[in-house]
Amino acid sequence: MKISSRVDYALSCVLRIADKYESRKPVTAVEISRQEKIKPDYIEQLLLLLKKRKILKSFRGRSGGYVLSACPEDISVFSVVKAIENEILKPVCFREKGRRKKCVHFDDCKIISLWIGLKENMEKYLKRKNIEELLLLRRKEKNWRENRRIR
Amino acid sequence: MKISSRVDYALSCVLRIADKYESRKPVTAVEISRQEKIKPDYIEQLLLLLKKRKILKSFRGRSGGYVLSACPEDISVFSVVKAIENEILKPVCFREKGRRKKCVHFDDCKIISLWIGLKENMEKYLKRKNIEELLLLRRKEKNWRENRRIR
């Protein structure tokens, strides 16, 4: 199991836009594209999903682009993941395949409840993490490196 | 993201074998195959992995089969998942692709630490769950259904 690259990229995009949150200047897809080395068309897909879920707002026209629709602290990692994937983990019963509609041992199969629990656990974790937190981590490390360089 | 069917099936297998833990009778791949409607060859692959990780022991020959190598309570769901998948979640940095060996923004990219945290969280959850627990859930429900039927 892997985190999909789309989710990972989406998070990068949000972070790039969050970097400019103070200045309130919209960030364009092309700008992010240059920074992240991803084609703008591909980024666009992600930004649109993020916008649909109200994580981003966009301004059109010549000096347009995307901005956060809330402050970094109020945007959870979960909401970003959810915007892209909808379900971070799909609890599927693999015995429902074929012509059968229900799991062979539907009544006494408790495995799916395990995956549902796992999913809830993951969601709880991701809800605790927010964009601000990731931003701070980056900045702290950056400062640390810059201080090191000076000496 | 989905739990792979292999993990799900492996867990079913372990549960089927655990059902017979008291009687100490080995359970054969064909037996499980009939119960779970999966081809025996496919099940074999999973059983072998489980055996390699010491979750199962096997007896060869005419009246052979598989048994648990520990009591159901001492087998965590995590160990089963680990036997099949090795890593429940691979924390990958998607910016390492292409000719570049390292992430474009290696130093200031903290996203991967997020996935590492998520992975640890998932593992913790799965370590708490054991086979006995799943077994009890099944049996409880079964009894409940049977009591209902009698009245």
Add this chain to the structure above:
DNA sequence: TAAAACCCGATAAATTTTGTCAAGTATTAT
């Protein structure tokens, strides 16, 4: 009014997962 940016959907390419098959070796009940 042209440039810059957003918007949308279809589809091709790559990767991963899933499942099948074949050809063995080892063990034991009879």
Add this chain to the structure above:
DNA sequence: ATAATACTTGACAAAATTTATCGGGTTTTA
């Protein structure tokens, strides 16, 4: 002994999913 039963291994084809690309729009503003 030996046939039946079960375990062992590896290669590979089919299916599903993910990833990425592309083309053709519309809207807005310097």
